[in-house]
Amino acid sequence: MSKPKKTPRPKAETPKGFRDYFGVEVTERKAMLDAIAEVYHRYGFDALETSAVETVQALGKFLPDVDRPNEGVFAWQEADDKDQGDWLALRYDLTAPLARVYAQHRNDLPTPYRRFAMGPVWRNEKPGPGRFRQFYQCDADTVGAASVAADAEICAMLADTLEKVGIPRGDYIVRVNNRKVLNGVLETMGLEADATRDAVLRTIDKFDKVGEAGVRELLTTGRKDASGAFIDGVGLSETQAGPVLAFLTSKAEQAADTLANLRNAVGESAAGAEGVDELEEMAALLAAQGYGPDRIEIDPSVVRGLGYYTGPVFEAELTFEILDDKGRKRQFGSVAGGGRYDDLVKRFTGQAVPATGVSIGVDRLLAALREKGRMASEARGPVVVTVMDKQRMADYQAMVAELRQAGIRAEVYLGNPKNFGNQLKYADRRGSPVAVIEGGDEKAAGMVQIKDLILGAQIAESATLEEWKERPSQFEVPREQLVAKVREILESQS
Incomplete structure (x- = not known):
């Protein structure tokens, strides 16, 4: 009995004359x-x-x-x-x-x-x-x-x-x-x-x-x-x-x-x-x-x-x-x-x-x-709430809900949270302006870390160590000030 032929996989390609828009x-x-x-x-x-x-x-x-x-x-x-x-x-x-x-x-x-x-x-x-x-x-x-x-x-x-x-x-x-x-x-x-x-x-x-x-x-x-x-x-x-x-x-x-x-x-x-x-x-x-x-x-x-x-x-x-x-x-x-x-x-x-x-x-x-340079060359992504402890997903979802209700585009990182660096790489690939960080120590102290990703990237490219101190790109604020601080950073970026 002959072995049945496998159905060939379809090619992942756009039909000729058409294109995808991102x-x-x-x-x-x-x-x-x-x-x-x-x-x-x-x-x-x-x-x-x-x-x-x-x-x-x-x-x-x-x-x-x-x-x-x-x-x-x-x-x-x-x-x-x-x-x-x-x-x-x-x-x-x-x-x-x-x-x-x-x-x-x-x-x-x-x-x-x-x-x-x-x-x-x-x-x-x-x-x-x-x-x-x-x-x-x-x-x-x-x-x-x-x-x-x-x-x-x-x-x-x-x-x-x-x-x-x-x-x-x-x-x-x-x-x-x-x-x-x-x-x-x-x-x-x-x-x-x-x-x-x-x-x-x-x-x-x-x-x-x-x-x-x-x-x-x-x-x-x-x-x-x-x-x-x-x-x-x-x-x-x-x-x-x-x-x-x-x-x-x-x-x-x-x-x-x-x-x-x-x-x-x-x-x-x-x-x-x-x-x-x-x-x-x-x-x-x-x-x-x-x-x-x-x-x-x-x-x-x-x-x-x-x-x-x-x-x-x-x-x-x-x-x-x-x-x-x-x-x-x-x-x-x-x-x-x-x-x-x-x-x-x-x-x-x-x-x-x-x-x-x-x-x-x-x-x-x-x-x-x-x-004419009258269109944005880069997409501005959402604020990313990082996940430091996957057992506390409800806390992170509560943060993102507050941001959305305040009219701020935001998402929780839903990939594998094991490597925190990958979360920041994800935010960078998304063009995210801000990352929100709350680990166990911040949770215990009632604080959150808010990272200005746009300013951080600019400083990393050109600033000296002294300028890092004068222009901080990461802030620790009380948890109840989360929305206000994120909005302040977004306004400064625009």
Whole structure:
């Protein structure tokens, strides 16, 4: 009889494209989300939590449209009968679920409906450096308001949010454009609904990376990329490419001049002229609220999505410099984006419903704050009550209960108490600010020892023996003064 094979042990590894988040990272994210929610709430937006799972039909076709419906999303078929079961998928953003919610509950919701949502989204895409299959988004949207006042409000709120979380004025800019202007430019070129139009749109989206000369080459004969590989051009003539380049380079020092340049770029297009009018109205509304071009500016190079947006579009870009992996200086780049999408709810209702919103990339924004040194680099752990006698665990639990009831984060050491040094090593690994010690002698005398671990570490690194005497890091106090002394040390550390 053959010996049964052992079941192999599972590998303890994170799935490709995913990652784990530990204490300080979770705490930092929560603090940021709380700050963002405070601004959104102040602007009158209500919180909404939607299911992480939607039907593939509800998610729509804003990811690749292929024969297999789970391309680009994590999807599965609900029923055992593979011919009849519904396809379900993890949400890939927070906007598609909003469209479903509004269509489903529109008779019970106010119009306009203003909501914000925060949470993870999932995309079944190839992961790369800094690119994960699960990440957090933080959205705010207004559904049911056709006025560009709603778009202007979103832009103002985005600027306020960036400042609230710690990005100072001068380190960011919210850039605004309008898809109707771009559509007007394409109309003047005779490119309204064909493959060439899509190729032109993809090329425009590369303006930030390759500049005017690069876009000109890509629109016409093609160009070599940084690796030396040749990229075929769209095949337009220089004359045909002219309106696109005029559009992309129409930004001027003053908003009025930019708007004038855009009017020239759209020519006789009614849709393009409407887009310029909307930009002009947004600029006036923002100026009336005190949002000048140092915070929010009109910038024709903002394109965003190819088929999603129908009007104003905007991006928040961080303008300070960082060093890339090769030590080269570059701007941090975009951390948020959004715009008007008037056709999304229509998929469910058959009726056009105006909507506009913004999505903040939480992980990108956290990375930016770390670059600016505005996030804590170390987690502050709890006060640790050490165990000198395991027979007196009730005494130690009473101490920790007093500390917790006083609002102080604290824990009793629950490992093997035999080696006291290991208890202090544990406290150090936890980033604990204070250790509480009560041995038999202290118990008999009604005293406790309280050790300032932060100061103790600083003294051990740099102080002389005399400074040890002048700056004690361990104190003996009456047992009834435990909470007061711990609070005093914590306040001195902060």
